[in-house]
Amino acid sequence: MVKKSGFVTIFGAPNAGKSTLLNALLNYNLSVVNKKVQTTRDRILGILTEENYQIVFIDTPGILEPKYELQKFMLKEIKSSLEEADLIIHIIDAAKINLDKLKKIDEEFKDQMHNKKRIIVLNKVDLITKSNLLPVMENISENFGYDDTVPVSAAKVENLDTLKNVILKFLPEGEFFFSKDTLTNKPEKFFVSEIIREKILTYYHEEIPYSIIVNVTEFKERSENLIFINADIIVERESQKIIIIGKGGSSLKKLGNKSRLEIEKFLGKKVYLELFVKIRKDWRNNKRFIRDYKSGDAS
Ligand SMILES: Nc1nc2c(ncn2[C@@H]2O[C@H](COP(=O)(O)OP(=O)(O)OP(=O)(O)O)[C@@H](O)[C@H]2O)c(=O)[nH]1
Ligand SMILES: [Mg+2]
Structure with a gap:
């Protein structure tokens, strides 16, 4: 039997639905999704x-x-993910198509995408009518160099089988890279910190979600069905710490409860979660801190 295997990078503007598409294709909520932009920070x-x-x-x-x-780090993650790809899925929000922007992105990343197969996915088709979609699809097919065009709704799981078949058509032949039961490259700890960060995106406003980093400092199975987790929420300024904690600790308590419930769902176990808020002045501009944190060495 001929086996196929390869790396497929999901790439596109903030909020296009990249993480929603990944989760829908895997049929598993791996990557966090949020209505705010810049939800995903690392490649996953x-x-x-x-x-x-x-x-x-x-x-x-x-x-x-x-x-x-931090954003320079994010851009590097995008570029190296494109370079590693056998196939690129460029996903756009079909309800907000901007062909000039698409051209600009093609130009900006042409070195990384050079000679690679590319599929354009028009996402969120549940929000538009067919008569609005068809002319855009035609325009893209005629004027852009994509190898295929696939309209989908990642959120409503529509037309994803077609997309999967198109991916398989372009996937190279080869042995598997990972064992059959491997789902991701990141440890459970990472997803725990992502769930907490997603709750911060949901419950806090303005610059707060963009000024924090979450660091899981302890992750211990105390018994078969109970996990102890400690996490630091690192902010940039005292004023942000005050907002995260809230009056009498009420906001932090709510954040802890909402996060715990979601983490329990993710891990399938009971969780005891403690959150600590710490200040690391201007960390978003601290190259060394970001590098150490991302490699798991930050304290
Ligand atoms: N109506 C509709 N909404 C969608 C669809 N796919 C994603 N969304 C919504 O779009 C928003 C952004 O989705 P994400 O998956 O977080 O987008 P992303 O591209 O990963 O965003 P970043 O990580 O910030 O770059 C969320 O509110 C999703 O629920 C879709 O097919 N239809
Ligand atoms: Mg995302």
Whole structure:
């Protein structure tokens, strides 16, 4: 039996639905999704293995113009994910198509995408009518160099089988990269910190979600069904710490409860969660801190 396997990078503007698409293709909530932009910060591998193929999806941060060190790191993650790809899925929000922007992105990343197969996915088709979609699809097919165009709704799981078949058509032949039961490259600890960060995106406003980093400092199975987790929420300023904690600790308590419930669902076990808020001045511009943190060495 011929086996196929390869790396498929999911790439696109913030909020296009990259992480939603990854989760829908895996049928598993791996990567966090939020209505705010810049939800995903690191590349995340999601591995789909069947009898005769293994697709290693890479979810990436939304394309952005970096304004601080953290965003420079995010842009590097995008570029290296494109370079590693056998196949690129460029996903766009079909309800907000901007063909000039699409051209600009093609130009900006042409070095990384050079000679690679590319599929354009028009997502969120549940929000528009067919008569609005068809002319855009035609325009893209005629004027852009994509190898295929697939309209989908990641959120409503529509037309994803077609997308999977198109991916398989372009996937190279080869042995699997990972064992059959591997789902991702990141440890459980990482997803725990992501769940907490997603709750901060949901419950706090303005610059707060963008000024924090979450660091799981302890992750211990105390018994078969109970996990103790400690996590630091690192902010940039005293004023942010006060907001995170809230009056009499009420906001932090709510954050802890909401996070715990979601983490319990993710791990399938009971969780005892403690959150601590710490200040690390201007960490978003601290290259060394970001590098150490991302490699798991930050204290
Ligand atoms: N109506 C509709 N909404 C969708 C669809 N796919 C994603 N969304 C919503 O779009 C928002 C952004 O989705 P994400 O998956 O977080 O987008 P992303 O591209 O990963 O965003 P970043 O990580 O910030 O770059 C969320 O509110 C999703 O629920 C879709 O097919 N239809
Ligand atoms: Mg995302």
